[in-house]
Amino acid sequence: MAKVKVGIVGGTGYTGVELLRLLANHPNAEVVAITSRSEAGMPVAEMFPNLRGFYDLAFSEPNPDVLKACDVVFFATPHGVAMSMTPDLVEAGVRVIDLAADFRINDLEVWEDWYGMSHGCPSIMDEVVYGLPEMFREKIKEARVIANPGCYPTAVQLGFQPLLKAGLVDIDHLIADAKSGISGAGRGAKVESLAAETSEGFKAYGINGHRHLPEIVQGLNAMVGGKVNLTFVPHLIPTIRGIEATLYGKLTKNVSQQELQELFENTYCEEPFVDVMPANSQPDTRLVKGSNMCRMAVYRPSGGDIVVVTSVIDNLVKGAAGQAVQNMNIMFDLEENAGLNHVALLP
Ligand SMILES: NC(=O)C1=CN([C@@H]2O[C@H](COP(=O)(O)OP(=O)(O)OC[C@H]3O[C@@H](n4cnc5c(N)ncnc54)[C@H](OP(=O)(O)O)[C@@H]3O)[C@@H](O)[C@H]2O)C=CC1
Numbered sequence: 387m388a389k390v391k392v393g394i395v396g397g398t399g400y401t402g403v404e405l406l407r408l409l410a411n412h413p414n415a416e417v418v419a420i421t422s423r424s425e426a427g428m429p430v431a432e433m434f435p436n437l438r439g440f441y442d443l444a445f446s447e448p449n450p451d452v453l454k455a456c457d458v459v460f461f462a463t464p465h466g467v468a469m470s471m472t473p474d475l476v477e478a479g480v481r482v483i484d485l486a487a488d489f490r491i492n493d494l495e496v497w498e499d500w501y502g503m504s505h506g507c508p509s510i511m512d513e514v515v516y517g518l519p520e521m522f523r524e525k526i527k528e529a530r531v532i533a534n535p536g537c538y539p540t541a542v543q544l545g546f547q548p549l550l551k552a553g554l555v556d557i558d559h560l561i562a563d564a565k566s567g568i569s570g571a572g573r574g575a576k577v578e579s580l581a582a583e584t585s586e587g588f589k590a591y592g593i594n595g596h597r598h599l600p601e602i603v604q605g606l607n608a609m610v611g612g613k614v615n616l617t618f619v620p621h622l623i624p625t626i627r628g629i630e631a632t633l634y635g636k637l638t639k640n641v642s643q644q645e646l647q648e649l650f651e652n653t654y655c656e657e658p659f660v661d662v663m664p665a666n667s668q669p670d671t672r673l674v675k676g677s678n679m680c681r682m683a684v685y686r687p688s689g690g691d692i693v694v695v696t697s698v699i700d701n702l703v704k705g706a707a708g709q710a711v712q713n714m715n716i717m718f719d720l721e722e723n724a725g726l727n728h729v730a731l732l733p
């Protein structure tokens with residue numbers, strides 16, 4: 387079978403190089419174009435020596451004709467770039483997976499409020515599919531445009547899904563307390579990302595509003611067929627990779643710890659990239675580093691009426707590039723775990 391021809395727009399950021407790492411060993415896909423305007427002409431393995439021996443490609447300017455010759459184009463670019471190029475690519479028969487947020491929120495007024503720009507291609511929103519396979523696998527198979535979920539939204543939605551679909555928690559009082567490593571802020575040079583600003587510290591940010599809030603709420607609303615009320619507080623932790631989300635809900639039914647465990651295991655038993663760990667285990671970002679797994683555990687502390695879920699992912703893999711490759715695999719009818727069978731790095 388011919389390999390899927392892949393183009394990547396924006397190859398010099400962390401998600402771009404993570405796509406290259408994952409696709410280097412993909413049995414059914416080949417990267418044929420990778421763009422960077424600032425590094426055009428630079429061999430990718432010179433800029434990222436971890437890729438030496440895997441790629442002969444050099445970065446090139448984003449050339450529409452080259453991208454139109456691909457089967458699928460990933461956008462690993464800042465918000466606002468994919469929406470300017472996607473209509474032409476789709477018209478040319480290319481499938482698009484956007485790792486940024488251009489297509490993630492259906493209500494464009496809400497999107498414009500949070501992202502502070504006007505949307506470049508409202509007409510394409512009708513056919514966009516939100517690329518969370520554990521919710522929308524069937525639609526992803528046929529999709530031409532995928533909105534790859536954000537990193538926090540992936541960890542939070544997967545953790546809440548079993549409880550919400552089973553109607554077990556008070557949807558007016560959901561809490562997501564989430565922490566991310568610094569690679570979530572991207573590779574661009576910024577004072578806030580300096581080692582002296584981020585090491586040996588731990589802070590909450592975006593408490594009055596983070597752009598992932600409307601994305602998460604949209605997904606949770608779809609799970610309940612109504613409107614949830616969520617308090618979402620992200621934190622920055624002094625690690626490089628990893629997101630941990632501790633989720634709280636007030637139980638509306640008397641379910642035992644064992645019933646909760648069974649609910650979570652039954653929800654995800656067929657999922658290749660969700661691992662429900664045994665009761666009382668401790669999902670740790672180190673258990674998913676470099677892998678596409680989301681590991682989680684569910685607890686009912688002291689038998690009280692609060693249920694707690696902890697959910698961990700690698701923000702650059704299941705939270706970005708890995709989930710994007712998983713979506714490509716589903717779209718092209720490949721093995722869902724092709725190129726994604728990495729064991730997490732320990733320690
Ligand atoms: N870091 C993370 O954990 C996650 C990130 N994301 C999202 O993925 C996207 C990429 O993030 P990250 O990898 O951190 O990337 P960076 O923001 O660090 O890099 C962006 C890349 O896009 C290219 N680019 C910038 N502007 C344009 C443009 N107008 N046209 C074409 N290319 C452009 C840049 O190259 P050049 O300017 O040379 O062309 C560069 O290669 C972002 O939207 C981010 O929010 C999603 C989930 C998780």
Ligand SMILES: CC(=O)N[C@@H](CCC(=O)OP(=O)(O)O)C(=O)O
Nearest residue numbers: 486487536537566567568570571
């Ligand atoms: C630690 C950190 O700064 N994280 C980023 C979120 C990661 C990201 O890039 O968000 P998208 O998935 O929407 O692209 C932030 O809070 O803005």
